[in-house]
Amino acid sequence: MENAVLITIGDEILSGNTVDTNSNFIATELKNIGIKVSQIFTISDEIETIKKTIELAFETGNLIITTGGLGPTRDDKTKKAIAEFFNDEIALDEATFNHLKNYMERRGRLEILERNREQAFVPTKSTVFQNHFGTAPCMMMEQDGKLLFSLPGVPYEVKPLIKDQIVPFLQEKFNLNYISTRIVSVVGIPESILADTIEPWELALPENLSLSYLPIGTRVKLRLTGSGDNEAVLQQELENEIQKLLPLIKDNVIATSEDKIEKILAEILTERKLTISTAESCTGGELAKMITSVSGSSKYYLGGMVAYATEKKIEILKVKKETVDTFTVVSEQVASEMAEGCQQLFRTDISLSTTGVAGPGKGEDGKDIGTVFYTIRVNDKEITSKLYMPHLERLDFMDFVSQKIIQDLVGILINN
Amino acid sequence: MENAVLITIGDEILSGNTVDTNSNFIATELKNIGIKVSQIFTISDEIETIKKTIELAFETGNLIITTGGLGPTRDDKTKKAIAEFFNDEIALDEATFNHLKNYMERRGRLEILERNREQAFVPTKSTVFQNHFGTAPCMMMEQDGKLLFSLPGVPYEVKPLIKDQIVPFLQEKFNLNYISTRIVSVVGIPESILADTIEPWELALPENLSLSYLPIGTRVKLRLTGSGDNEAVLQQELENEIQKLLPLIKDNVIATSEDKIEKILAEILTERKLTISTAESCTGGELAKMITSVSGSSKYYLGGMVAYATEKKIEILKVKKETVDTFTVVSEQVASEMAEGCQQLFRTDISLSTTGVAGPGKGEDGKDIGTVFYTIRVNDKEITSKLYMPHLERLDFMDFVSQKIIQDLVGILINN
Structure with a gap:
């Protein structure tokens, strides 16, 4: 299974001004295609910190997705750090500049500021995924079988980039194990009693399945996650385990499919x-x-x-x-x-x-x-x-x- | 200034099932008492990963706050990792057990399960901050002037622990620099034009003040943050800079005090x-x-x-x-x-x-x-x-x- 690390760049998260919702979205989308997020780093927008964290992240995973630090303002240093990390230079990319010009013209901004033009500068070795909902392009760097995607931080821009471009790209690029999840919602039983009740079942789970407890208000969501190379077999394995679980807690189960x-x-x-x-x-x-x-x-x-x-x-x-x-x-x-x-x-x-x-x-x-x-x-x-x-x-x-x-x-x- | 690192432990964040709102809350509360969060690590609940991350975090900061990984279920391994990291053992703490018993009895749970009793086991060198809204205690470890607080992950439990116990404790313990922030809300001007307009002012800011841009929808929040050892002097410095800024963008400012x-x-x-x-x-x-x-x-x-x-x-x-x-x-x-x-x-x-x-x-x-x-x-x-x-x-x-x-x-x- 591919292993991803997310890096969230920007003082607005560290200062408590903004809740990081991008990581949640990206983790969910990656999980759906069988890529597990093993760590998330949230760091400030400083060149040395960014470079050090990329190095650290590549020790754990072969796929890094960074968000943030690409705006047109003075406090954004991500692009420079990425170029330095990959021993690359930044140069104007014509296709990106044309895309940017069109994007701004469609919004009635006929004069392109120097500051906007700077956004079309990308590392020369990068592959650009154009951003249709903002001015900062998404860049991909590849080296020794490892990938780094650098995205802007605005959630409205991150979501379509991930969904429409990066996820399809990754699906095609990698030959991934299939991952699937089943959630059973349980109410009216404290987590500790629930855990005792289903312990024998949990301990007997096959190796490729694992259980998590997610308490939400007075409800507990039991999440059973499995991985395997055959989708149908995996689904059947999950279903079999759910059928063994249900009789143990039948009076407390309110749903076995939907999550929310x-x-x-x-x-x-x-x-x-x-x-x-x-x-x-x-x-x-x-x-x-x-x-x-x-x-x-x-x-x-x-x-x-x-x-x-x-x-x-x-x-x-x-x-x-x-x-x-x-x-x-x-x-x-x-x-x-x-x-x-x-x-x-x-x-x-x-x-x-x-x-x-x-x-x-x-x-x-x-x-x-x-x-x-x-x-x-x-x-x-x-x-x-x-x-x-x-x-x-x-x-x-x-x-x-x-x-x-x-x-x-x-x-x-x-x-x- | 004290430097904090947050560690969020738990697969529910990494899998995209839960948005991490604890970090946002803790970062804000720490900022208000002059402690800066320099990094946030989100990691899975594995003993080696937890120990390695604590080590890494202490390289950056002298205060670590962990959340998550303390529930009564099998997938929580944080306490063990912390004890190992500090070369300590876990033992039953009488005061914590009594607190837990009272807590559960008040909720009509007269029988204490072995699983609950385990929650009253803490590292012997730890100082316990009792949790009044859940069954997992908050533990503090101290070594060579460095502090680690380990909290449960449920936001309803984290908030009172931080606000009522940890923040007052830190305020008393450290002699902190004062930090203050002013936010100016700007509308009707794209971020890049705004940045050009105020650049001369931004470049002339005194060393102890810094500016961030926080776009939210079609509004941009300019956040001016400063630190200093005298609260009144700092407030005046911020006010002076705001007064210089306002004439530059007067038609676009909709607020100079509140944030939301x-x-x-x-x-x-x-x-x-x-x-x-x-x-x-x-x-x-x-x-x-x-x-x-x-x-x-x-x-x-x-x-x-x-x-x-x-x-x-x-x-x-x-x-x-x-x-x-x-x-x-x-x-x-x-x-x-x-x-x-x-x-x-x-x-x-x-x-x-x-x-x-x-x-x-x-x-x-x-x-x-x-x-x-x-x-x-x-x-x-x-x-x-x-x-x-x-x-x-x-x-x-x-x-x-x-x-x-x-x-x-x-x-x-x-x-x-």
């Missing part, structure tokens, strides 16, 4: 032709966003309401003023009335509601930060639950609560 | 006592979520509507059926009527609307993927714009469009 809970929900809703709507307070749109992040969600998601102000809960979702006065706005009763109002407003089979305080800062009724009541309403039945997560940051809270609600809903739908 | 566009908006809306609401189609709740992600947003955000289905746009937002029939649902006219309906529904000063196709998969009316019309309505004036971003993935599209709308709104509010 919102995709698991999508499968169930589509199959059963059910519709859904949301009425959110403290999750502020995150629940809607999570549901609509799935392509095709317009088939079952009719719409939602973010009723942040109490009076909007009353006016639009028809929550009774007396209910708010008697029980406060963060209460089981208000969550329930929101779900009912939402179901009527959107006329859906299922409605979900949240009311709580995401913090920091106290809620309008003085209840503590981190409390949320949520209602899951399916036809004329509903369940209201409470979560208390005072230690979560605001965005984590919105995310955790939304995850948990969809997970609970999936559990309810599976058991009915 | 939603926080810039929060400042403006709070100061002017304006209220806002949202009506979303293709952004699916992301716009609402972005606005409500700011603590205190309930003061100005009254609520929003995710009108995914066309009939909900008509029923609830009072978009005219003729408008949809004549112009299709993805049109300037529908965006405009959605914004007006939203403003009336929520009775806010400002309303924002989106209608488009996030893809993949064609929209119901056959328009191409990546098209969005959005309206910004302030009192009785409105502007509708179009974006065409066919190359963006679904979630990136939702994020990009939401960023752009808030950015446009900020621009409009600043100029009025």
Whole structure:
């Protein structure tokens, strides 16, 4: 199996200003074609550091992908470092310059600055993959059977370069082992008890299969990964092991195919032709966003309401003023009335509601930060639950609560 | 200045299953107390790799923070590697075991499994920082003036450990240089032209200040970072440089303090006592979520509507059926009527609307993927714009469009 090392270059990651999402994307795409990422280095944009890290990376892997450090500004030094590492020089590449000129002209920039022209300078030994969504080209260097790709750092530019150009190139170049993964989603069992339960099965796995535990909120994803030179044989091996695993934890499994809970929900809703709507307070749109992040969600998601102000809960979702006065706005009763109002407003089979305080800062009724009541309403039945997560940051809270609600809903739908 | 290296341990990052958000959080927290992160290593959970990486990291920095690899499952080997690296043994720590027992009992788990008990085994030379939100303790090793902290990988556990325990510990332990940052947000000017415009100023910066460019969507954040032993002097130095910079790019600056566009908006809306609401189609709740992600947003955000289905746009937002029939649902006219309906529904000063196709998969009316019309309505004036971003993935599209709308709104509010 080919072995890749990713190098992320740029102070914006090290300083905490930007989350590195490129590595995640690239690792996933490489995994799909059977290339394993063995290390990721995140380093600053300094020539010596870049050169030293390339050297180190080639000790571990035969494929390096760098992102970042190729912009038109003064703080980008990657290209120079790469040329020096490969004992090469930088020179203007005509094809790249023409591509750049066209790219800029199409965007109405008729004057090419010296700074932009510099972007068409590449190491003379490099193969250029043109960037259709930005001004920095992608360069490939090859030496002694080892490959280095240097990409810009902007995720919108990285994704098409990897998907449309680099992955097809690598597929053709290498004769790769096939890799495949199965994910089993498990709820309602702590990780340690789960591990004890399935230990005999795990220890008996064939050599080419391996298991990982990925806890996400209150769910654990068991990921079984295998490699082999025959795709069909490998798929069958994975399926056989999954069939041995399932009886051991059958009451706790909520999905054996899709990975993300919102995709698991999508499968169930589509199959059963059910519709859904949301009425959110403290999750502020995150629940809607999570549901609509799935392509095709317009088939079952009719719409939602973010009723942040109490009076909007009353006016639009028809929550009774007396209910708010008697029980406060963060209460089981208000969550329930929101779900009912939402179901009527959107006329859906299922409605979900949240009311709580995401913090920091106290809620309008003085209840503590981190409390949320949520209602899951399916036809004329509903369940209201409470979560208390005072230690979560605001965005984590919105995310955790939304995850948990969809997970609970999936559990309810599976058991009915 | 202290120099830190982060080591992220775990196959879930390398395989692309999980985005590493811990490094971002830790880097930000360390920066705030004047500790610079010089490298981040992401490695797999193998004893030899962990030991080798610790050695490498100590060549660069005197502070290492590892995350991950401490769970109760078979694939976690970090603790063993750390003990070996420091020539230490692992033994049961009574205080940690008692903490763990209490932690589990409070959660109703009265029986402690052998697997959980193992989590109370730590290197004998380590100092333990108890984890109040999980079962894996945080361990600190110290040798020759160098420190290593080993943390679990779950973000909800990492954040309080770093914020409440490790940062205060480091602040007390070291006598640190003060670091400060100013961010200037610039729009409507390409990065290369911006760089040319401010180059003379950048080259004349004092040695202890440095500039970075952080492009985000169509905005560029200029980040000026400085270090010094006197906080007040440093703040004044930064302010002086900002005052020299602003006249050079005055028409393009939208903020000189806050970093995130939603926080810039929060400042403006709070100061002017304006209220806002949202009506979303293709952004699916992301716009609402972005606005409500700011603590205190309930003061100005009254609520929003995710009108995914066309009939909900008509029923609830009072978009005219003729408008949809004549112009299709993805049109300037529908965006405009959605914004007006939203403003009336929520009775806010400002309303924002989106209608488009996030893809993949064609929209119901056959328009191409990546098209969005959005309206910004302030009192009785409105502007509708179009974006065409066919190359963006679904979630990136939702994020990009939401960023752009808030950015446009900020621009409009600043100029009025």
